[in-house]
Amino acid sequence: xxxxxxxxGQTGVKVPTIRYYEDAGMLPVPxxxxxxxxxxxxxxxxxxxxxxxxxxxGFPLEAIRDLLSLxxxxxxxxxxxxxxxQVQLRAVEARIARLQNLxxxxxxxxxxxAGGKISECRVIESLSDHDQCGVEHK
Amino acid sequence: xxxxxxxxGQTGVKVPTIRYYEDAGMLPVPxxxxxxxxxxxxxxxxxxxxxxxxxxxGFPLEAIRDLLSLxxxxxxxxxxxxxxxQVQLRAVEARIARLQNLxxxxxxxxxxxAGGKISECRVIESLSDHDQCGVEHK
DNA sequence: TCTAATTCCTCTAGCAACTAGAGGTGCAAG
DNA sequence: CTTGCACCTCTAGTTGCTAGAGGAATTAGA
Numbered sequence: 001x002x003x004x005x006x007x008x009g010q011t012g013v014k015v016p017t018i019r020y021y022e023d024a025g026m027l028p029v030p031x032x033x034x035x036x037x038x039x040x041x042x043x044x045x046x047x048x049x050x051x052x053x054x055x056x057x058g059f060p061l062e063a064i065r066d067l068l069s070l071x072x073x074x075x076x077x078x079x080x081x082x083x084x085x086q087v088q089l090r091a092v093e094a095r096i097a098r099l100q101n102l103x104x105x106x107x108x109x110x111x112x113x114a115g116g117k118i119s120e121c122r123v124i125e126s127l128s129d130h131d132q133c134g135v136e137h138k
Numbered sequence: 139x140x141x142x143x144x145x146x147g148q149t150g151v152k153v154p155t156i157r158y159y160e161d162a163g164m165l166p167v168p169x170x171x172x173x174x175x176x177x178x179x180x181x182x183x184x185x186x187x188x189x190x191x192x193x194x195x196g197f198p199l200e201a202i203r204d205l206l207s208l209x210x211x212x213x214x215x216x217x218x219x220x221x222x223x224q225v226q227l228r229a230v231e232a233r234i235a236r237l238q239n240l241x242x243x244x245x246x247x248x249x250x251x252a253g254g255k256i257s258e259c260r261v262i263e264s265l266s267d268h269d270q271c272g273v274e275h276k
Numbered sequence: 277t278c279t280a281a282t283t284c285c286t287c288t289a290g291c292a293a294c295t296a297g298a299g300g301t302g303c304a305a306g
Numbered sequence: 307c308t309t310g311c312a313c314c315t316c317t318a319g320t321t322g323c324t325a326g327a328g329g330a331a332t333t334a335g336a
Contacts, residue, residue, distance in 0.1 A: 106227040
């Protein structure tokens with residue numbers, strides 16, 4: 001069994017964040033030692049790594065809860081879970097599309113900033129200029 | 139002169155957000171009408187468009203404040219503005235790469251889900267597994 | 277073995293970047 | 307002239323944490 005500090009060390013998730021995740025329902029309520037300290041099994045390392053990687057990909061905790069609910073019911077038929085995965089896939093595709101717009105916008109800005117003065121700098125100008133940006137706003 | 143509502147309409151930035159930006163030092167304290175209502179000049183439309191566009195590109199308010207202060211010194215080199223954009227570009231590229239990893243995992247999961255069980259899916263596994271993730275952590 | 281440093285506990289409060297609501301004033305149209 | 311909207315200030319809520327207070331327990335070194 002792992003203390004919260006060991007769990008933190010093995011996953012890179014900070015101790016207060018682990019406690020926060022517990023409050024937020026991302027982690028099951030752990031066992032306690034006789035002196036009231038949290039004790040975690042090895043499965044929690046996996047679960048925390050999963051949460052951390054998903055967070056790094058930009059998933060909100062709610063979406064991660066959905067994904068975790070898949071792995072919490074490994075014997076369930078995929079029919080019910082398929083919808084969740086599809087929704088996540090569509091969300092990921094939308095994120096990628098948007099980020100690729102932003103990427104080319106940033107590249108364009110940088111290429112136009114060829115070591116000149118700010119008065120000639122296209123970075124600031126293009127950030128003001130809506131027509132050139134290629135990002136859709138309503 | 140524009141009321142806060144007109145300014146909001148012309149820029150797409152919500153009224154409470156404009157007031158928030160004022161508190162946050164992103165916008166100069168505006169004139170007031172005799173009845174205490176905010177009045178904005180045309181320059182504020184430009185400034186707000188700049189802020190909104192920068193936010194949509196993922197710049198934090200602090201970086202936008204830096205960019206705004208740079209644009210007040212037009213004779214300096216634009217290297218600093220370029221550097222801020224470079225940092226954003228690198229962050230965006232990293233996110234795209236990770237999301238594409240996840241996208242193919244989700245696609246694989248959905249295709250494997252044809253009649254199978256969740257326990258055979260590799261999404262959770264690949265998101266838990268540090269070695270496969272392609273992202274560097276410390 | 278004793279002590280000092282560390283880890284753990286709970287709790288509250290703060291961060292960014294807003295958003296929503298309460299409760300009140302002003303202004304323009306029917 | 308009154309109704310209805312836009313505006314005002316202020317507080318509080320949101321998400322996903324992070325930092326600190328104040329206190330108990332465990333571990334490491336002399």
